Amino acid sequence: MTSLTPGFKLACRTARILSVALMVGALLPGCGTPSASVRQEPKTASDATDADRRAAVRMELATAYFSRGQYETALDELKQALAIKPDLPDAVSLRSLIYAAMGDYVAAEEGFKRGLAVRQDADTLHNYGWFLCQRQRFAEASKQFEAALAIPTYRTPGRTWLAWGVCDARSGQMPNAHQHLLKAFEYEPGNPTVAVNLGEVLYRQGDYEKARFYARRVNNNQEQSNASSLWLELRIERRMGNTANMEDLAKQLRSKYPQAAETQALNSGRFDE
16 A cells, blocks of 8 residues: 555544445335336335334444444344344445454455345445455456446445545545545535545645645634644645744644644654655
8 A cells, every 4th residue: 555644544534434424325115116007105214114113223223333343243233133124225235344344354345246246236336445445456446436436326426436536545546536536525515524635635746725725624614623634734834835834733733632643743753754
């Protein structure tokens, strides 16, 4: 993997938690196909069976435990969900993510492949792509992201453009990362993760003015500002020779995030590893 500074990551979230956020899809049946003679009403939550609801609760618990790193408990909840509804949507994808987090990469990949053999689902394609990216199989990951985005009914393409852009950056393909993160920004202009990663890529490309625009877009919002965004803006100001701004950002970083990897890099003078 290309060497990355602490600021270049799936900014504002760990990869594990982002994967959870990106994979969860609908847990209830979709709309029925209208008959030529009788119009069928779309299915809603009230149409769900008791089994649907109980399985959905177990699935939500599994997702929550996974996001907190409690993998064995998440796997147990998932098994209970599948015992109730063996055909539960997203279960195969979540199980593979849990296996991957536990280090069982063979089981994780087999699960993704089995799920995709049954159904070419955009969420599963996305998650398989991110799994491959984490395994540094970048070309294969790109194919999965591309396949997910090609599905016309995909509801949240911005998350896949983001993951694809981050994956490109990790493999050192900055022009591709730039284009894919711009697409993510088109879909989710208010997402600080997109803004920081796009700013980081622009910084790596030497476009400091534009990089600063995206860094400040996040840092000007106290609810969004974090160690990654402050570190990015600090390094930009350093490159631009703005010592006063740099010192102010360093003070904020040390005060708010004394134990962060970004602060440790600052204290060691590791601005561009």
